[in-house]
Amino acid sequence: MSECLFCKIVEKKIPVKLVHEDEHTMAFDDINPQAPAHTLVIPKRHVSAVQDVEVEDESLLARLLMSCTKVAVLKGLRESGYRLVTNTGRDAGQTVFHLHFHVMGGRPMAWPPG
Ligand code: AMP
Numbered sequence: 001m002s003e004c005l006f007c008k009i010v011e012k013k014i015p016v017k018l019v020h021e022d023e024h025t026m027a028f029d030d031i032n033p034q035a036p037a038h039t040l041v042i043p044k045r046h047v048s049a050v051q052d053v054e055v056e057d058e059s060l061l062a063r064l065l066m067s068c069t070k071v072a073v074l075k076g077l078r079e080s081g082y083r084l085v086t087n088t089g090r091d092a093g094q095t096v097f098h099l100h101f102h103v104m105g106g107r108p109m110a111w112p113p114g
């Protein structure tokens with residue numbers, strides 16, 4: 001069994017509130033939401049971070065962004081707006097090293113982020 005938390009979620013070994021799933025991606029609510037709507041979109045195949053996607057696999061990035069916009073619509077954020085974030089590495093505060101996009105909305109957000 002994988003040691004990666006999000007791989008375990010893909011393997012259905014850890015329960016989540018599933019929002020959307022397709023052949024290559026999965027979306028589930030963040031366990032510690034930082035906004036009224038806070039969903040994570042991940043590839044089913046393990047990739048550590050966005051910079052680790054190989055050019056041969058670039059279509060995965062499009063699939064992930066398409067899933068993000070699907071989540072935004074499902075969460076009713078299309079009109080009000082939302083933020084897509086992918087923390088990468090130490091300075092960004094990445095804590096789970098399986099690529100994920102945060103889809104966040106439901107409140108006004110500050111810029112720049114802290
Ligand atoms: P990051 O800090 O960008 O790596 O984001 C990791 C995110 O995963 C955090 O927002 C956590 O709250 C979230 N998270 C950690 N464990 C779980 C879990 N079991 N189910 C859902 N979200 C989780």
Ligand code: ZN
Pocket residue numbers: 004005006007008045046047097098
């Ligand atoms: Zn993983």
